[in-house]
Amino acid sequence: MIQFDAIHKRFPNGTTAVHDLSLEIPEGGVTVLVGSSGCGKTTTLRMVNRMVEPTSGTIRVGGKDVTRQDAAELRRSIGYVIQQAGLFPHRTVLDNIATVPLLLGHGRRRARARAAELLETVGLTAESGRRYPHQLSGGQQQRVGVARALAADPPVLLMDEPFGAVDPVVRTQLQDELLRLQKELNKTIVFVTHDVDEAVRLGDRIAIFRTGGHLVQCAAPAELLARPADDFVADFLGAERGLKLLSLKTLADVPQGPAPEGGAWTLVLDEARKPLHWAPKDTKDAEIPLRPLADGDSLLAALDESIASPTGLIARVDADGVLTGVSSRDDIHEHAGRAHTAARTRTGTEPETETAA
Secondary structure, eight states: OEEEEEEEEEOTTSOEEEEEEEEEEOTTSEEEEEOSTTSSHHHHHHHHTTSSOOSEEEEEETTEEGGGSOHHHHHHTEEEEETTTTOOTTSOHHHHHTHHHHHTTOOHHHHHHHHHHHHHHTTOOGGGGGSOGGGSOHHHHHHHHHHHHHTTOOSEEEEESTTTTSOHHHHHHHHHHHHHHHHHHOOEEEEEESOHHHHHHHOSEEEEEETTTEEEEEEOHHHHHHSOSSHHHHHHHOTTHHHHHHTTSBSTTSOOBOOOSSSSEEEEEOTTOOEEEEEESSSOOOOEEOOOBOTTSBHHHHHHHHHHSTTSEEEEEOTTSOEEEEEEHHHHHHHHHHHHHHHHHHHSSOOOOSSOO
16 A cells, blocks of 8 residues: 655745645555646656655555655665656667666576566567667557566556557557556556546546645546536546446446347357347348447447447347347446436536437
8 A cells, every 4th residue: 555644745946746645545456646737646656756755744655654765775666657668778678677677686587587578468579579669669668668667576556647658549558458467467556647538447546636736536436427526526527527437337237138030130140159240131231340249348338339230239248259149229328327317316416428318
């Protein structure tokens, strides 16, 4: 656990970056610090590993006051990922990843073996370890940055807008990779971003800051979207917070049944009973592609798919991609409406959403 107790940070020019921050970051989860530029989120992050020293107050990591530890040793025990990776340009990818284990006194062979193992963990090929950073794409460089931060197997990982400098498609891929890694590694991650959608997607808890370093609200994403603490939080989350809430609700409770027969469209399966597309009956209309959805997919994805479907039905599949049944647009809308109503009841206001029509 990371604990901030009455933390203030004032810079020599008189600027207050963080004001009276008391916050507990649970062990083994992803806590996202979010807010506009200048709100103190990066300063808060950098005080954990003493890249920035607090003016007053106490920060504890694992129960230990960070200011009572050697700063260099503290930083080696905490993973740190920044935007654009911050790799050493004159070292190979493998040697970049091996940097911290070598600093900790591991032998070169052991450090490189660990680096090679982590290349695979973050989805890079062994061959990429022999390249230099400039020979990699931006997304690949960020993966190397994550691997380097994990090289000493630290319990805490600090990530300062790590995916902010890549295009949206690569950003989504890196977010997916982080979620996969977190399931495997169960680190305590503090993640800074200014992107609300990224915060909702990645965070177990989200802490929203406003200018002047004031923490306004910290809660689980669903709680935050359903019950914003004040108008500032509601405005920051945006007018579509109802839709964001649906992105957190899954299909698991939506009923499903067998695909209907005799209609104008047929659900075509392959030999393994995996859905392929919708095919028209008795017409020359083109086949319509589909995206099969599993129980863990969101109600928002289901609504999108049901609108694209010529029948208003979505194909449901198991973990192997095999058809388990279909769900109707009406059933999906009903469950989306329940989520919408629950949020409205909790807040006393109506989150704006297009799903309650």
